[in-house]
Amino acid sequence: MRGFVLLSTGHQMPMVGLGTWKSAPGQVKQAVLTALDCGYRHIDCAAAYSNEQEVGEALALRIGPGKPLHREEVFVTSKLWNTKHEPEDVEAACQTTLTDLGLSYLDMYLMHWPMAFQRGTELLPRREDGSVCYSDTHYRETWKAMESLVDKGLVKAIGLSNFNARQMDDILSMAKHKPVVNQVECHPYLSQQPLIAHCRSQGVCVTAYSPLGSGDRPWASPNEPALLEDSGLQAIALRYEKSPAQIILRWHIQKEVTCVPKSVTPSRIQQNLQVFDFILSEEDMALINSFNRNERFIIPTVNNGGKKVWRDYEHPHFPFHNSY
């Protein structure tokens, strides 16, 4: 199986990219260097990860005249944060990301979430009771502003993240530049089969975030299932003489889902790219499909002094109500 997908823009996107969410400052630069040095050509970033400057330091050491890589050889994605949905804020937000990453264009720019937050510099503007301050800006308005980034050459392609099928269709129905990607949580416990099928029917590529089950999400509790320790998965890994992480990544790839596993550990970064030298049988693909529990690990909630405030569900554009 080849290591790229062909996007609707005609560009190629490497199937495996390095995820950088939760990669701490002080660690992410080395992680990106390790990744580029061992063959990754796809780095997944976001303004909200608060580490793009450090990612940029790594890119600057490896990309450019006299460096090992040309800019065109590396596919870089970033994401517009929820506080920047106001159409007049979109270009400046993109420029900030470009400056932080030290790039003149992005290969992909995603709307990080369909919900808009109150404008400003705070990532998570909140009221005194801890609830998030939203804004009424509709994602359709934000999308139009993102389209002009393509026209201006700041980004090669635009796409969505955390959009459900209905919201994606809403964008598709009005878009001048169609969304090229929808990046969503996806792993064997949340296999997203209906959404993947729908995206495919619309020519939208699915990228899996938290493809390994996001064991290091800050709110993980010991009672929640740990995907990488799943005994069924471990049994398959033993049979293929691969790690559970490699089995999962291979499962994504064989479904033509691109994925962005996060790691700051050199051996794991390397291991996560070594997934093109074996093939899971149809039976094992079906077996891994059967692990699905519709278990969503990444639900945006606000932890208010230990008490979860589920106000995100009140937002009209919260994506995970009733639609896949």
Ligand code: A2P
């Ligand atoms: P670390 O960054 O300490 O190496 P996800 O991509 O689903 O969000 O998962 C990220 C988590 O999975 C991190 O805790 C990361 O740890 C861990 N991880 C990444 N690759 C592997 C691997 N090959 N084996 C085990 N754990 C991994």
